[in-house]
Amino acid sequence: MATITRYPVVRHLRSTPTAHVMQLTGGRLRRSGVGLAFWFRPLTAVLSEVPVDDRELPLVAHARTADLQDVTAQVTVSYRFEDPEVVAQRLDFSIDPTTGRWTADPLQQVGRLLGELAAGHVMDALAGSTLRDAVSSGAGPLRHQVTAALVADKRVTATGLRVLGARVSSVRADADLERALQTPAREGAQAEADRSTFERRALAVERERAIAENELNNRIELASREQQLVAQEGTNARVRADEAAAAALIAARATAERRHLQATADAQATRLQGEADGAAERARMAALADVDQGVLLAVALRELAAHLPEIGQLTVTPDLLTGALTALTAGRGE
Template sequence: MATITRYPFLRHLRSTPTAHVVQLHDGALRRSGAGLAFWFRPLSAVLSEVPLDDRELPLVAHARTADLQEVTVQVTVSYRFTDPELAATRLDLSISPTTGAWTGNPLEQVAHLLGELTAGHVMDALAGVTLREAISSGAGPLREQVTAALLADVRVHATGLTVLGARVRSVRADADLEKALQTPAREAAQAEADRSTYERRALAVERERAIAENELGNRIELAGREQQLVLQEGTNARARAEEAAAAALVEARARAERQGVLAVAEADAARLRGEAEAAAEQARLAAYAEVPQAVLLALAAKELAANLPQVGQLTLTPDVLTGALTALAGRGAPAGTAGGE
């Protein structure tokens, strides 16, 4: 918006680089340009300000497709004033010489004009396609058709405007109808999700089966190793028993051999003792053979007394004494005979 400074009987206007100011005096063009700064008289000057910057106009257009279905299209039209002097003659772009503000609503006029033109072009573009084609084809084809139609529209050029482009943000149908159209895609997506779920479950089952087989294989392997261990332990126990039996046999043989050796040694010792005792007895008898009979009787009596039990009194009768002496004499007779020989 231009800045106007008030002075007595005069005004000073200073515009911006993005605003084109047109000054008329008595119906004739006095000044026209962007970024002007000049003095003017408020009672005789007619001022118009045309914006030169790019502007965006969001629109909502309603149309009907070839299969008689209502759709709503959100469109954004980009435009600019390329012929400010022509636009100043076709639109109310005049500004107050006191405040510099627009006296009318020129942008609303532009919005109404472009909105009607865009809605008509959208209706023309969608009249030849079905609802499914309009929704599924996307915004690209519709955007190209609407942009080309606006660029070629005579009314736009006659107003001093140039359409830079149109962007279609969405093409929407009735909520229930759009939901019905989305059902096949949703069903397909659900089927794909179910298929993925089934595949995941099948994969999980396959993995569980592989795990179970692995565990079974491990158990079989452990059972085989346990069997080998039992067999090895039995073999070891049998070997230990055989070794123990062999050791016992060796020990028994050694014990028998020791006992045989001891028996032989004892027999030899007994034989030697017998021979020694026989030799001693023979020597003793040989010694008794040279002793007088009276001495032998005395020794016999002494030995007899030593071998008799202890008695307090002993009565010897002639018969007893005679029998004893006779027996003693008979015991010593062979010795005496041997000695005589």
Template sequence: MATIKRYPFARHLRTAPTSHVLHLHAGRLRHDGAGLAFWFRPLSAVISEIPVDDRELPLVAHARTADFQDVAVQVTVSFRFEDPTLVAGRLDFAIDPDTGRWTGNPLEQVAHLLSELATGQVMDALAGMTVLEAVTSGGGALRRLVTEGLLADERLASTGIQVLGARIGSVRAEADMERFLQTPAREQAQGEADKSTFERRALAVERERAIAENELANRIELALREQQLVSQDGANARTRASEAAAAALIEANAAAERQGLLAEANAHSTRIVGEAEGAAEAARLAAYAGVDRDVLAALAMRELAGNLPSIGNLTVTPDLVTGALAGLVGSKGA
């Protein structure tokens, strides 16, 4: 919107670079261009301001498909005023010289015109499509048809309006029809979800089976190793017992051999001692062979006295002396 400053008997106008201004004075064009700033007299000036920036018009077009289904299409039309002089001659873009505001509603007129033309293009495009094709096409074909139709429209070209393009936001059928169309996709999605669930369960079962088999294999391996350990322990025990028995046998044989040797040594020693004693005894007896009997008796008595215990008191009775003397006399007589 232009900025107008009021002074006595004159006005000053300044516009933005995106606004094209046409200034007529007494029917003659005095100023023509974008981003102008100039003085004018309000009583004799006719000024039009046309925006030359790119603009967008969102709208919702309702149409019917080839299978008689109502469809709502969200469309956004991009446009610009290509020829401001032509636009000012076809549409009322005049501004108030005191406020700088448009005296009419030119943009609403343009919006109405573009809405009608875009809706007509949408209706023509959807008339050859079924509702399923319209909903599932993604808007690409519809956008191309609408854009080409608006670019080829002669009324827009004669008004100085250039359509830059059209975008399709969405293509929506009625609620019941949308639910009907969504049912196969939902069923397919549910089937895929069920399939994924079953596959996940099957995978879980397979993993559990693998884990159980692994545990069983581990248990079998442990049992085999335990069996090997028991067998080895038994073999080791038998080996230890055999070695202990062999060692005991060797020790027993050694002890028996030692005892035999000791017995033989003792016997030999005893034999030697006996022979020596026998020889001594024989020599002693041989020495006594020529000795008188009384001497032998005296020696015997001396030997006996040497072996008797010590006698503190000795009592000699007449009977004892008589008997001894009788024996002595008898021996001498003999």
């Protein structure tokens, strides 16, 4: 909006970079441009201000499909005042020379014009589609059709407007119809979810079975190895017993042979000792064969004394001594 400063006789106008200002004096165009600042006389000047920035017009368009179902499309039209001078001639963009405000509501006129045109093109685009196609096809095809129709509309270009594009955010049907249309998709999604759940459960059961089978195989393998271990331990015990018995037999045989050899050696030594003793005795007896009786008696007494037990005290009586001497003397006389 332009800013107008009041003075006693004249006024000063300062516009913005997004507004195109035109001044008419006496029916002739005196000034026209964007971002102007000038002096004017309020009694003779006719001022118009047309915005040149990009603007958007949101609207809700109602249409009926080929199967006689009502749908609602939310559309946003982007536009621009391409030729401000033509726009000022077709629409009332005049401003008050005192306040700088529009004397009418030109943007409402533009919105009504573009809204009716956009709604008509939406109705034409959806008239050949069924409800399911209109709702499920998305906003892309409808956006292209509405944009092309608005750009090619002669009433838009004749007004000095330029449509930059149209956006369609949604195409909606009645709530009950939407729920009915969503039911197959929901049931399909639920069926897919159930199938995924069943497959997950089946996979879990299969994995549990595999785990149980693996555990059973491990137990069987452990039992088999334990059986092999027991058999091997028994074999080892038998081998150790056999080895111990063989070692004991060898030791016993060695002991017996050693004792036999010792006994044989002892017998041989005893035999040789006896033979030696016998030979010595024979020699001794042969030596005593020609000896006197007294000598033999002395030898016998000596031998007897050698074999008698130890005598602590010996008492010799005269009778004993006399008898012994008598026997000794008698023996020598013979």
